[in-house]
Amino acid sequence: MTNGPHAALAAPPQELASASDEELMRRVAAADAGALDLLYERHRAMAYALAVRITGDAALAEDVLQEAFLGIWRNASRYAAARASARTWVLSIVHHRAVDAVRRRRPVSELPDQEAPPPASLVAPDTWEAVAGRLDRAAVVAALATLPDVQREAIELAYFGGLTQQEIAARTDAPLGTVKSRVRLGLLALRRSMTGGATVEPSVEQGPVVQP
Amino acid sequence: MTDTQALSCDVVRDLAPLYVLDALEPAEAASVREHLATCADGHAEMAELGGVVPYLAESLEPLEPPVAVGERIAGAVRADLRARARDDSAAARLVEGYGAAAPGEPARREATAPAAEPVDLAAARAARGPRPAWRWLLEAAAVIALVGVVAWNVLLQGQLDAARQQAALLSSALATAAQAGSVTATLQGSGAAAAASGFVVAGTGGTNYMVVSGLPDPGAGRTYQAWYLKGQTAVSAGTFTLGTDGVTVVGMSATVGAVTAVALTIEPTGGSDHPTSQPIVLASLSG
Numbered sequence: 140m141t142n143g144p145h146a147a148l149a150a151p152p153q154e155l156a157s158a159s160d161e162e163l164m165r166r167v168a169a170a171d172a173g174a175l176d177l178l179y180e181r182h183r184a185m186a187y188a189l190a191v192r193i194t195g196d197a198a199l200a201e202d203v204l205q206e207a208f209l210g211i212w213r214n215a216s217r218y219a220a221a222r223a224s225a226r227t228w229v230l231s232i233v234h235h236r237a238v239d240a241v242r243r244r245r246p247v248s249e250l251p252d253q254e255a256p257p258p259a260s261l262v263a264p265d266t267w268e269a270v271a272g273r274l275d276r277a278a279v280v281a282a283l284a285t286l287p288d289v290q291r292e293a294i295e296l297a298y299f300g301g302l303t304q305q306e307i308a309a310r311t312d313a314p315l316g317t318v319k320s321r322v323r324l325g326l327l328a329l330r331r332s333m334t335g336g337a338t339v340e341p342s343v344e345q346g347p348v349v350q351p
Numbered sequence: 352m353t354d355t356q357a358l359s360c361d362v363v364r365d366l367a368p369l370y371v372l373d374a375l376e377p378a379e380a381a382s383v384r385e386h387l388a389t390c391a392d393g394h395a396e397m398a399e400l401g402g403v404v405p406y407l408a409e410s411l412e413p414l415e416p417p418v419a420v421g422e423r424i425a426g427a428v429r430a431d432l433r434a435r436a437r438d439d440s441a442a443a444r445l446v447e448g449y450g451a452a453a454p455g456e457p458a459r460r461e462a463t464a465p466a467a468e469p470v471d472l473a474a475a476r477a478a479r480g481p482r483p484a485w486r487w488l489l490e491a492a493a494v495i496a497l498v499g500v501v502a503w504n505v506l507l508q509g510q511l512d513a514a515r516q517q518a519a520l521l522s523s524a525l526a527t528a529a530q531a532g533s534v535t536a537t538l539q540g541s542g543a544a545a546a547a548s549g550f551v552v553a554g555t556g557g558t559n560y561m562v563v564s565g566l567p568d569p570g571a572g573r574t575y576q577a578w579y580l581k582g583q584t585a586v587s588a589g590t591f592t593l594g595t596d597g598v599t600v601v602g603m604s605a606t607v608g609a610v611t612a613v614a615l616t617i618e619p620t621g622g623s624d625h626p627t628s629q630p631i632v633l634a635s636l637s638g
Contacts, residue, residue, distance in 0.1 A: 170432060170435070172425070172428045172429055172432055175424075175425075175428050176421075176425055176428075179421055179424055179425075180421070183415070183416050183420075183421065184413035184414055184415050184416070185408060185409070185411065185413050186416075187413075187414045187415065187416035187420075188411040188412060188413050188414035189408050189411060191414055192411055196621055198587070198589070198590070198621075198622055199621055199622075200416075201416060201417065201419075201420045202589070202590070204416055204420050204424070205420060205423055205424055205427070208424045208428075209424065209427055209428070209431075209516065212428050212431065213431075213515075224405075226405070227404075227405045230405065230408045231373075231404070234373060234408070235373055238373055243620070244620055244621060276409060276410060276411075276412070279406045279407075279409050279410040280410050282406070283407075283410055294372070294407070297369060297372040297373075297374035298372045298373075298374070298404070298407050299407075301374075302374060303369075303374055303375060303376050304369040304374055304375060304376075305376065307374070318369075319365060319366070319368055319369060322368040322369060322372065322374075323367075323368040323400070326368055326371070326400045326403045327399070327400070327403075329403050329406060329407075330399065330400075330402065330403045333403070333406050
C-alpha cells in the first residue's frame with residue numbers, strides 16, 4: 140500500500156520547504172505539484188476547520204477541501220491579481236466552495252455561481268501581512284466576543300452559516316438595511332480591535348455610505 | 352445564469368459588507384463584481400471591510416483533515432499533470448495532421464511533470480488480450496478530452512475545467528488499471544439503473560476508480576453514493592454527482608481490508624452513514 144500512484148507525496152525538496160507561501164503559489168501556477176502538496180500541508184488544518192464549521196459535515200468538508208485545492212491548482216495564475224496573502228486567498232476559496240456546498244443542500248436558495256471567483260478580500264490589499272506577526276486565535280475570539288450580540292450573530296450567519304443577506308434578515312427577523320448595518324458595524328469594530336485602532340475611523344457608519 | 356444590472360457606487364458600498372462575506376445572492380454578487388471591474392472609484396470600503404475577513408477564519412480551532420484527503424488531492428493533481436501533457440501532445444499531433452507547422456517540441460508541461468510514465472494504452476491493450484466491453488467508454492472520454500483541446504477558445508473555461516477534471520480522473524483510472532496487481536470489475540446495473548454500465552478499478556494503493564455511464568438523474572435532494580462492501584458491511588466510498596457528458600469518473604479513497612464488491616445507492620444529498628436503499632449498481636471484486 141505504500142508505493143501507490145502517489146509516491147510523489149514523499150517529502151518535498153529542502154528548497155521548496157523553505158519557500159514562502161507566495162513563492163509556492165507562483166510554482167503552483169507553473170504546474171509544480173510538489174508546491175501544491177506543501178501549500179496544502181501548511182493550510183489544511185485551518186481550511187478543514189473552516190469547511191467543517193460551514194458545512195457541519197465532515198464528509199462534505201472533505202469534498203470541499205478536495206474541490207478547493209484542485210481549484211487552487213487550476214487557477215493559481217489568477218492569484219497574482221488578488222493582492223492578498225496566499226493563505227487568505229486559499230481560505231477564501233475554501234470558504235466559497237463550502238458556502239456553495241451548503242447552499243446546494245438548501246433547494247430554496249438560488250444556486251451559487253460555481254465558476255465565479257470568491258469575492259472576499261480578493262480585490263483588497265491585505266491587512267494580513269501587517270498583523271500576521273501578532274495574530275493569535277485567542278485575540279480574534281476575544282475581539283469577536285466584544286461585539287454586540289446582534290452584530291456577531293449577523294456576521295456568523297453570513298460567514299459561517301453560508302446564509303445570504305435575505306436569509307439572514309428572515310432568520311433574525313430584521314429588515315435588510317439593519318442586517319447590512321449590523322454586519323458593517325461589526326466588521327469595522329473587529330478591524331479596529333485587530334489593528335489596534337490604527338485605521339481611520341470611517342465617517343459614516345449608518346446606512347448607505349455617502350459619496351465622497 | 353445571472354441577470355446582472357448596472358449598480359451605482361452607492362449601492363455597491365451598501366452591499367460591500369455582505370459582499371466581502373460572500374453572503375449575496377449570486378446575481379447580486381455578479382453585479383457587484385461587474386461594477387468593481389469597471390468603476391473608476393477605488394471602492395476603498397472593499398479593502399477596509401474585506402481585510403477583516405481573514406480574522407474570522409482564524410477564530411476557529413485548526414482541525415487536521417484525514418490523511419486520505421491529502422492523498423486524493425495529490426493524486427488528482429498528478430493525474431491532471433499527465434492529462435495536460437497528453438492534451439498538449441494530442442494538440443501537436445492534430446496540428447501536424449492538418450499540415451500546419453507543428454511546434455515539434457516537447458509538450459509544455461512535460462518539464463515539470465513527475466517521472467510517472469504516460470499510460471501506454473496499446474501495450475496495456477495487448478497485454479489484456481481481447482477488446483474489453485468498456486473500451487468504448489474510454490474512447491468516448493478521449494473524444495471529450497480532444498474536444499477540450501480543439502475548442503479551447505470557444506468553450507467556457509468552466510466547462511473545460513469540468514471536462515479536464517473528468518479527463519484527469521479517467522487518466523488516473525487508466526494508469527491504475529495498467530498497474531500490475533490491479534483488479535478491474537464490470538459494473539452491473541439494475542432497477543432504475545438497468546441501463547448503467549462501466550467498470551471499477553482497484554489499484555494496489557491510493558485511489559480506486561469507478562467509470563460509469565447510463566446512470567439516471569438521482570432526483571432533487573438525492574445523490575449517488577458509492578460503497579465498499581465487505582461481506583455484510585458497507586463502508587462509504589463517497590458521494591458524487593453525474594458528469595455532464597454522460598460518463599462519470601469517480602475517484603474513491605483507498606480502503607483497508609478485503610472488499611468483496613463496490614455498490615452504488617441513491618441517498619439523500621450529503622450522503623448517508625449506511626445505505627438506506629437497495630444498491631442499483633454492483634461490481635463484484637471477489638473471484
